[in-house]
Amino acid sequence: MNNSFANSGKLYLLPTTLGDNDPLDVLPASVQKQIERIDTFIVENEKTARKAIKKLVPTKSQPSLKLFVLNKHTDPAEIPTFLTPCKNGEDVGLLSEAGCPGVADPGADVVRIAHQENIKVVPMVGPSSILLAMMSSGMNGQSFAFNGYLPIDKAARKSEIRNLERLSLEKGQAQLFIETPYRNNKMLEDLVQNLHPATRVCIACDITLATEYIVTKPISEWAKTKVDLHKRPTIFILQKDF
Template sequence: MGEASPSAWLPQAVQELAGRLTTYIAENAKTARAFLKLVGTAGPLQDITIHTLDGKVDAQQMKAWLQPLLAGGEIGLVSEAGCPAVADPGARVVALAHAMGIRVAPWVGPSSILLSLMASGLDGQRFAFHGYAPVDPSERARQLKAWESISRKQDQTQILIETPYRNEAMFQTLKQALNDTTRLCVARSLTTGDEWIRTCSIAQWKKAAAPDLARKPTIFLFLAGRRN
């Protein structure tokens, strides 16, 4: 997803809740503050505590952050993009909260995985999100073929992302590695004015002009057709 006004993708009730909380757990404090500045806060932004959830944080540290909740407090968990704990390290915090007997309340937010699946026309009953494919071109092609095989056998939509500056290389590999009958959806800059989503067969993509994906947040989805 890209940058856009919260009113376009976040319900008013969620914005109001986000604005009144005084403590957060976030993967990146800087972007979390930018988000809070957009939605507006009841008190001064500088008075809001933001715990940074990076790879160095262990269970003991997270437990210390969550300890005030046992006395009835509230802490917000905010994702870098979209739904917390869905393809997001925040799942570690949620798991620990359950282990500590702390109530977890999910609030709706945009997920590029679900938004792109909704708009793709591909199978929304069976799908798998893989994150990133290998960077090495030959390994990447092999992995895509393996996912296509699973897709064909299980009628399962395959979903993956790529670093924005490698989007065009990924698109070319998808066209080269996948079968002509496989349907590929490309979803770019979701929730923004530059949003663009299109699903075609690989054969159709090979004939079409390449979409502008350079350095733009993009998610790829594909579904293989069954062979007779």
């Protein structure tokens, strides 16, 4: 038995909802129990984190919360200090802005440091838009890659879309990516203009919400389809089979 974590607090990776729905519709009671007892959290945005905590545990004292903010503005030199409570025997929660921490999420930096500092990392079950989209796409769940955001520059984006299509065919691999929500409609236009008509594309939008829309069909069909993705969190998946 490994007792190397005996004197250290743990880092709990706590998922949140993917949108404004009832948290207990998509989060297990085990997440609620951890949030109920933990007072120190690493979060991406203090306001939305407090809202998420209050929604899941309405009776929790907000003044008792200690929040460390981790986002693109955080000084990297500060990040190790967020885990000081763990070294003092206190459990800390890493709370994602949406979905699961550490996946397409700045929390990965904290998790890396936790491993370096021999702090036990405890992942909790919750919704991942990437996995839920992949599950429901009908594409290759044995081999897939998440590519994050594609380039904004028109020429570079065109090149990357065609590169992902080529990789998909060569490796038999589904290729996932995202876009800033207000540019989703333009992304779909770019896919229609640059992909082979037979290439399949899945659009997985508003996952787990009442407005959820998950559809897979070839580009030839998307060219004739009207769908408004504006400001709706969306995962795009493409796969070329021949």
